Amino acid sequence: MYALTPARRSAQILGDLxxxxxCAAWIWAATIVHDLVxxxxxxxxxxxxxxxxxxxxxTDAGTSVSRIPLAGDELQGTFGRIAAVGVEADAAGxxxxxxxxxxxxxxxxxxxxxxxxxxxxxxxxxxxxFARRAxxxxxxxxxxxxxxxxxxxxxxxxxxxxxxxxxxxxxxxWRRGDTEVVHALAELELRSVGLRxxxxxxxx
Numbered sequence: 309m310y311a312l313t314p315a316r317r318s319a320q321i322l323g324d325l326x327x328x329x330x331c332a333a334w335i336w337a338a339t340i341v342h343d344l345v346x347x348x349x350x351x352x353x354x355x356x357x358x359x360x361x362x363x364x365x366x367t368d369a370g371t372s373v374s375r376i377p378l379a380g381d382e383l384q385g386t387f388g389r390i391a392a393v394g395v396e397a398d399a400a401g402x403x404x405x406x407x408x409x410x411x412x413x414x415x416x417x418x419x420x421x422x423x424x425x426x427x428x429x430x431x432x433x434x435x436x437x438f439a440r441r442a443x444x445x446x447x448x449x450x451x452x453x454x455x456x457x458x459x460x461x462x463x464x465x466x467x468x469x470x471x472x473x474x475x476x477x478x479x480x481x482w483r484r485g486d487t488e489v490v491h492a493l494a495e496l497e498l499r500s501v502g503l504r505x506x507x508x509x510x511x512x
Contacts, residue, residue, distance in 0.1 A: 311502020338420035345412035363394030
């Protein structure tokens with residue numbers, strides 16, 4: 309996952325830590341948003357408590373007046389209908405609290421995921437591509453002879469100014485088997501995937 313060259317490896321580690329801290333910061337911010345939104349449910353919770361107490365009181369009152377001769381049943385029915393209002397208020401409080409909870413969760417997810425995924429996904433894609441390229445390069449880098457392949461890739465992939473800095477005619481030098489030029493070209497390509505070339509040996 310990490311390059312063998314110190315500068316590239318340090319940059320990758322620093323980048324990974326930055327992305328992790330970025331994601332952690334937004335997750336922390338999401339928890340704050342979630343808690344703030346849930347405070348909106350406090351009136352609904354107080355409404356549920358009051359509605360429950362009101363319903364209980366009306367039910368008890370209905371039970372008490374039911375003992376009154378002649379009018380007891382009618383009075384109990386009246387108190388029962390009044391108690392039903394408390395039941396409806398309690399149900400409304402429950403629905404409002406659930407709505408606030410869903411809203412708090414949705415907002416927290418948006419706050420956490422949007423920035424985290426916005427940076428984390430591109431960084432993960434870039435790191436995955438690097439890991440695949442580095443792994444593929446390691447499989448071919450068994451000996452100095454393999455440097456010819458990486459030198460050829462450098463001439464087809466690397467910027468022309470970098471190639472010109474190595475040799476005025478890198479293609480001809482590669483065809484001649486110029487050890488220093490081939491090694492320099494291969495090193496240029498290998499460093500782009502965070503690898504070190506093997507030490508130069510005299511082929512003659």
